Amino acid sequence: MHQRVQGFFEFSRFLVQRFLADQGPYSAAALTYTTLFAVVPMMTVTFAMLAAIPAFQGVGEQIQMYVFQNFVPSAGATVQEYLGAFTTQARQLTWIGVGFLMITAFMMLVTIEKTFNTIWRVRQPRRGMSSFLLYWAILSLGPLLLGAGFAVSTYITSLSLISGPDALLGTGALLKVMPLVLSVLAFTLIYAAVPNTRVPIRHALIGGAFTATLLELARQAFSLYVTFFPSYQLIYGAFAAVPLFLLWIYLSWLIVLFGAEIVCGLSSSREWRCRNIPRLVVMLVLLRMLHDCQQAGRELRLGHAHRAGWHLPEDEWDEIMEFFTHEHLVCRTGGGGWVLCRDLGQYSLDQLMRANPWPLARLDQLPEQLEEPWYPTLRRSLALLGQEQGALFGGSLADWLRAGRETPAEGGQ
Numbered sequence: 001m002h003q004r005v006q007g008f009f010e011f012s013r014f015l016v017q018r019f020l021a022d023q024g025p026y027s028a029a030a031l032t033y034t035t036l037f038a039v040v041p042m043m044t045v046t047f048a049m050l051a052a053i054p055a056f057q058g059v060g061e062q063i064q065m066y067v068f069q070n071f072v073p074s075a076g077a078t079v080q081e082y083l084g085a086f087t088t089q090a091r092q093l094t095w096i097g098v099g100f101l102m103i104t105a106f107m108m109l110v111t112i113e114k115t116f117n118t119i120w121r122v123r124q125p126r127r128g129m130s131s132f133l134l135y136w137a138i139l140s141l142g143p144l145l146l147g148a149g150f151a152v153s154t155y156i157t158s159l160s161l162i163s164g165p166d167a168l169l170g171t172g173a174l175l176k177v178m179p180l181v182l183s184v185l186a187f188t189l190i191y192a193a194v195p196n197t198r199v200p201i202r203h204a205l206i207g208g209a210f211t212a213t214l215l216e217l218a219r220q221a222f223s224l225y226v227t228f229f230p231s232y233q234l235i236y237g238a239f240a241a242v243p244l245f246l247l248w249i250y251l252s253w254l255i256v257l258f259g260a261e262i263v264c265g266l267s268s269s270r271e272w273r274c275r276n277i278p279r280l281v282v283m284l285v286l287l288r289m290l291h292d293c294q295q296a297g298r299e300l301r302l303g304h305a306h307r308a309g310w311h312l313p314e315d316e317w318d319e320i321m322e323f324f325t326h327e328h329l330v331c332r333t334g335g336g337g338w339v340l341c342r343d344l345g346q347y348s349l350d351q352l353m354r355a356n357p358w359p360l361a362r363l364d365q366l367p368e369q370l371e372e373p374w375y376p377t378l379r380r381s382l383a384l385l386g387q388e389q390g391a392l393f394g395g396s397l398a399d400w401l402r403a404g405r406e407t408p409a410e411g412g413q
Contacts, residue, residue: 011265019261027115028253035249038108109135113194119260120195121315123322134193183212187256191263197314203266211259218251267313278361283320283352285310285372290330290340299337327355362386 117125126134188208192199293300302317321338324330331341353360363382
């Protein structure tokens with residue numbers, strides 16, 4: 001039990017550090033600004049797609065009311081009226097205006113994908129037709145699937161076994177948790193599909209459950225604040241609903257992005273996070289694996305490194321392979337693996353250390369032992385390097401700054 005509690009706190013500290021390193025609060029603020037401009041276009045596109053099918057007439061307004069009642073605090077009622085009026089006016093636009101609305105909605109999706117790719121350390125975002133098809137599927141098929149699901153759930157709810165006098169025991173509680181279940185499924189789909197990398201469904205489901213639950217708790221707390229602390233109305237008056245709505249959007253994006261950090265962090269095994277091995281050592285291990293694979297006529301994949309005991313996260317693997325590619329050390333095969341494309345006999349460790357974009361490992365950061373034949377020599381060399389640096393640059397900074405100046409007596413001679 002003690003180890004589990006310690007592991008939980010270690011994982012939490014790891015997530016917070018990673019969230020701040022990825023500038024999560026700034027990304028949430030940027031997404032809040034983007035959402036403010038894109039919410040009306042997204043609603044307009046959704047209503048237009050639903051209105052194209054006669055069976056879904058009026059479903060858009062019902063979905064909007066359902067969302068604001070179950071996922072937005074009570075302060076969103078006024079904003080809902082504003083958005084409804086804006087959307088009604090947007091429907092009267094010409095095709096050119098509708099085109100601009102589509103572009104605005106596309107830009108919001110692009111911003112969301114870039115933020116998620118930053119969290120997952122994805123270097124190659126979707127481009128061209130794959131990106132267009134994903135966004136078009138979200139804007140076209142998304143509303144249709146949402147409308148179909150809403151229509152089916154409405155029909156099921158209307159059945160006498162669910163809501164009638166002969167309703168089965170427990171159906172009332174099931175209906176109450178339906179918004180939470182739908183929210184979990186929605187966030188699971190977002191975390192699994194939006195990043196341009198493979199995300200395990202199990203991890204996406206854990207992150208979706210965390211995000212949906214925390215959003216529900218935040219919604220309840222936000223509603224209590226609005227109800228019992230109405231002092232904001234004295235400051236903003238009738239305009240109070242707008243800043244409160246913006247604050248809620250910002251809080252929601254903070255939770256969503258932190259949930260994304262959880263999903264990404266789950267791919268990093270606890271063992272790897274605790275080892276905290278410097279990148280230089282990891283690069284040398286991977287180069288040794290690549291050299292062994294070259295001798296055997298095979299390619300190297302991330303799964304091979306995992307089976308060898310090196311449980312690198314996918315984002316760290318991608319960053320190192322990108323650096324190797326920049327140094328013309330490796331190239332990708334047609335099957336998605338990696339092979340050496342340069343004679344390591346013509347590439348020195350000094351070249352690798354000089355080109356290394358990450359901080360050079362200190363001796364106290366290195367593990368005491370490692371099952372690599374070159375590792376003892378590396379430790380001794382880094383120890384000698386540290387001693388030489390201490391001897392050459394051990395003087396105080398004040399002495400170094402005065403070293404090139406002449407004293408007044410020397411200048412007068």
